[in-house]
Amino acid sequence: MSVLYIEPFAGLAGDMLLSALCGLCDGYDEVIGLPEKLNLPDGKVEISTVNKNGIVCKHVKIIDLNEAAQPNGQGATTHSHSHKHTHSHDQGHSHSHNHSHAHRHLSHINDIIDKAEISDNARKIAKEIFLIIGKSESKVHDIPLEKIHFHEVSAVDSILDIVGCAVMLDTLNVEKTYSDPVCLGSGTVKTQHGVLPVPAPATADILRGIPTFKGNEPGEKTTPTGAAILQYLNPDFSVPTSAIKQSAYGPGTKDFTVANVVRVSLLASSPIEQAEMYVIETQLDDTSSEILGSDFQQQLLELGASDFYYTPIHMKKGRPGLKISVLTSPPSLEKACEFILEHTPTIGLRYYKVGKQMLSRNALEIETEYGTVKVKESIKPSGRRQRKIEYDSLREISQKLNKSVLETQELLRPLVNQNS
Structure with a gap:
């Protein structure tokens, strides 16, 4: 099993992660054969060596052969209608043109994955990543999940990026992921839906609970594909002190002042796991113990709390009471607080950050x-x-x-x- 450490200091896109993961497990030959395994004859994978501010690394580029066959990159992918739209590539350039484009439903993408010649676990990983994107698209556009048309992420390049990353993650057998905060960029980006702020709404929704920063240069630094892969990995942002066994770089297509790469490393595993957690506390002197029984406790666990306990205390005016202490991860903090405020008589609570060490x-x-x-x-x-x-x-x-x-x-x- 592997422990990953991701450093998205210049942003995060699907092709960047795929390039870095291929570097860690020497998976270039496998990803070159992926279009055939997915029955996507209109996709081609090319591996090139690039230099990003002195960092020489390999870039895994997915080519849509339908677009490449047309003048000015316009192609005739299978699609039921044509229209003029603006198309944004992972950390790449934006351009407008008339062409046909494959807008697939989630069920269509799952069907492609189900029929692919990849492992069952790689299928599971890829489908979970697409589900993360689908739920955010559904929420942003207020359309039922089963009716959502994937736009940019239904194209050949995004499908191969996500499935390729799933295959590499399965090969690496990742059991734990750590990450630094993610660079988002700033300004605006042209999309199928028009000009949108950076990060795009779906990207912002996918990144809920993940620490981010804008960086010093305008442009889209993190894409929905990169964000969804990171969210799937459920990273811990309290990076432990650990020896690095191997590192690889995944380059983006644009050039910035900061080297446009993501660094992904394999860490030496340790029997002690570290995590950043929150403790939520409140005191109660007017609550029946029945209310705080098994149903209350079970719902806390379902909301993401990892532990809780009650402490008998003496409150003001000599009243006996209970202090509730709940241990939860950062993504579950808000929901756990809302649950306690909703289901107890308390009118306030406090929380604070703690470090946690656990044996493997x-x-x-x-x-x-x-x-x-x-x-x-x-x-x-x-x-x-x-x-x-x-x-x-x-x-x-x-x-x-x-x-x-x-x-x-x-x-x-x-x-x-x-x-x-």
Whole structure:
């Protein structure tokens, strides 16, 4: 399994990420053959070497052969109608022309992915990335998801960018991603829908919960495709101190003062994971314990809280009360706060940022003569492995054996700790 570190200091686009990921796993030959595997004969992949401010790296360029076959880059892709529109390429130039263009529904794109000669996991990754884009497009344009016409991201280049990244991520077997804040750019961009502010509305929606900054130069630095791939990876923005095993650069098509590349690195894995979290707190002295029971707690977890606890306290006027403490990730902070304000009598709460360290852990299922035992395995900083039997398994097997949970635990412990 791999740990990725992404540095989008000059922005993020699908072709930039694809180029960098191909560099990490030497996947250039595989991505060259991708149009055939996706049954997209109008797509072609070319690999070129470019120099971005002294950084020499390879660029994976997707060519739409239909556009290339026409004068001035105008092509005749399969499409039910023609119109004049402005078309924006990933971090590239914008231009207006009359041509036919493939506007596909999400179902059409999923059908292409389902029939592709790629792994099941790569299919899953690609479809989840397109779903992220689809949900944002649906929200921005107020159109049901199944009726959304993908515009720029339904073209051959975007399909191959996303599926190519999915194949590379599957090859790398990424288990954890860290990232720096994303450069957005500024100004305006010409799109199918007209002139829009940077970032485009769909890009801004996709990037919710992700730290961003505008940078010092105008232009579109991050595209919907790049944003959706990053959002799929669900990165942690508290980058740990870790050794870099390998790095690769993915260039964009434009040139800026800052080198227009994204750097993607493989980090040496560590048994200690670090995360940036928030603690939400409020005190209650006028709430029934029934309200704070299992339903309240389950809904908090469903909203993204990773932990919570209650502390008995003495409040003003000598009143006994409870302090609620909820641990949540940055993307879930707002929803968790709104839930507490909505479902308790409190009229205010506070939250603050904390660091979190966790041991790497695995969920195991171990076959024994008494049945399947679910085990949580954690890895100590020394490399020693520690295993703990899940209570549900203990309870189930104890009932089967007509023994107490403690007796069953002692019986199973040496069996689950073999070869640990």
